[in-house]
Amino acid sequence: MSSTGTIHGGSVNSTSVGGGNRFEGKDWLLLAALAVIASLMFLPCLGAAGMFDPTDSFFIESGREMFETNKLIVPLMNYEPWLDKPALAFWFIVQSMRTFGVNEFAGRFPSALSGILLVLTTFALTRQILSRRQAFLAALTLAASPLFLIVGHVALTDEPLALFLTISLLSIANFVVQKRRIFLFLGYFALALAALCKGPLALVIVGLITVGYLLLTAPKKIVSSIFALQPLLAIAFLLVVTVPYYVWAHIGTNGEFTNAFFLRQNLGRMVGVVNHVNPFWWYIPVVIGGFFPWSLCAVGAGPFLLKFFKKRGNLLTDRQQLVFFSICWALIGFLFFSAIPTKLQTYIVPIFPALAIVTGAYLDELLRMKRTRPFTVSAAGILVLSAGAAFLVHFLSTGSGLMTTLGYATSAFLVVGLLVMMVVARKKSCLSLSTVYGATLLGCGIFLPLLFGLYHDKYQANVDSAVRYCKVNQAHLAAVQFEYPSLIYRYQEKIPLLKNQEDLQAYSDEPGKRWIFIPEEVLSLLSWTKRSPRVVGHCGKYWIFAIGKDALKEDTIEWNGLLPQYHYPTIAELDADMRRN
DSSP, X not given: OEEOOOOTTSOOOSOEEXXXXXXXXXXXXXXXXXXXXXXXXXXTTTTTSOOOTTTHHHHHHHHHHHHHHOOOSSOEETTEEOTTSOSHHHHHHHHHHHHHOSSHHHHHHHHHHHHHHHHHHHHHHHTTTSOHHHHHHHHHHHHTOHHHHHHHTSOOSHHHHHHHHHHHHHHHHHHHHHOOTHHHHHHHHHHHHHHHHHOTHHHHHHHHHHHHHHHHHOGGGHHHHHHHTOHHHHHHHHHHHTHHHHHHHHHHTTTHHXXXXXXXXXXXXXXXXXXXXXXXXXXXXXXXXXXXXXXHHXXXXXXXXXXXXXXXXXXXXXXXXXXXXXHHHHHHHHHHHHHSSBOOGGGGXXXXXXXXXXHHHHHHHHHHTTOOHHHHHHHHHHHHHHHHHHHHHHHHOSSSSHHHHHHHHHHHHHXXXXXXXXXXXXXXXXHHHHHHXXXXXXXXXXXHHHHHHHHIIIXXXXXXXXXXXXHHTTOEEEEESSOOHHHHHHHOSOOOEEOSHXXXXXXXXXXXXXXXXEEGGGGGGGGGOSSOOEEEEEETTEEEEEOSTTGGGTTOEEOOOSOTTOOOOBHHHHHHHHHHO
């Protein structure tokens, strides 16, 4: 296909040759620059903060247990099969721990690496069709999207899934536009990996987006268009890459994995009977905030997007087709995730590359038209957010220190810099946009790891210190009602989960120091004990009680409830006393 066309009010000008754009020396330089930028956004201080319950602690601890036991069929949790997920993302964590050791950096590295590769993939596969500037702006916008960066800083399956889905969808788009069969092989291989990462959900997403695009652009040719994509080739890749694992997992768990994963997790989440049930509009503020400040830039993009829909059956250039494919990807993906009752903020990340591609084309249009107002509005938004970040630093900090000072200094620098930009560069579109990118990258690059660290110190560090104190005292530890993977990670042994009165009584009757870890919101469950529980200490909202037969001899304190006149020692105070003695 070779043609030239303009969409007024939303143009993607230039000639686009059906054979694709040739990757030249400048493209390799831009790819190297993006690799450096993305690495700086993801890797520094990646393991500085400990794990967080209940997010990446599940995945890091599961990977650690698989690494320790060398049991790789299904993920493990508390040394028992955890049948909620396929194993691919956990294999990445296991391999990372073999390379970097057992630590938080190793657990999060696969997510961070997926984020880096996703930025590079966005540039490399869109550059096959888009102009150099459009592809670069798309990739840079993705690298400067807060939610995308946040998910890449924690150990979840969402970032690897987004990587495989993006490779699959962009490869299919390249095939639709250019008819080069190599893209089908790449796209279907990535689709099979996505199915190994998250299950059949990946097939549904790619299928809906692809068929939706074909229906909108050529509804009368939908059957021939689908067959042109060679669905039998996709089935062959799925059979070769994914089926052996699912058969292995089925046999290795006597069918339990098939029942738990396919029926409870996938079908259950579709109908909203598992957990995290939220209303249809849930993702609207998530996308607006997670794609900030580019969501502000897009406020005036209505005419740009509308022209694509009006001309969807007669898109003149390859570039217009790819941008419209990305519009369908973002819109259909958003509606799909919104329609599923089970929702978490991280689930929506797979549409962010599509948002970035459309935004890159729109920003290129604004630069061509020399418009600066959207960039000024975005700069004002970042200015407000910088002040908000300083407030968060103040709220999370437990005292003055280097991290707190760095947060205040960064916020002040961004505020002053953006105010200067709004005066000096208000009529220079390239300089204005460069300033917005610089401020976003700098703010995210510093504030995200900083806020992760401060949050951990204020909340999660309590859990870490509680486990450390239990180990020093050679006490057995059990959790009541809730499973905390970080406890198991620090304890390095199986921690019984006491779900009812019978569990607790059986545990308390066993010999040795019998301590329980219980959060403040379920302290009423202490009524399960037939002996009076004795306070060991507390750390924030978490409490440790001795409930064994010899609790009176364990230097514990009688429990009188949460009354103001009683002071129960904190774990930090007990730690300090132990060191002094």
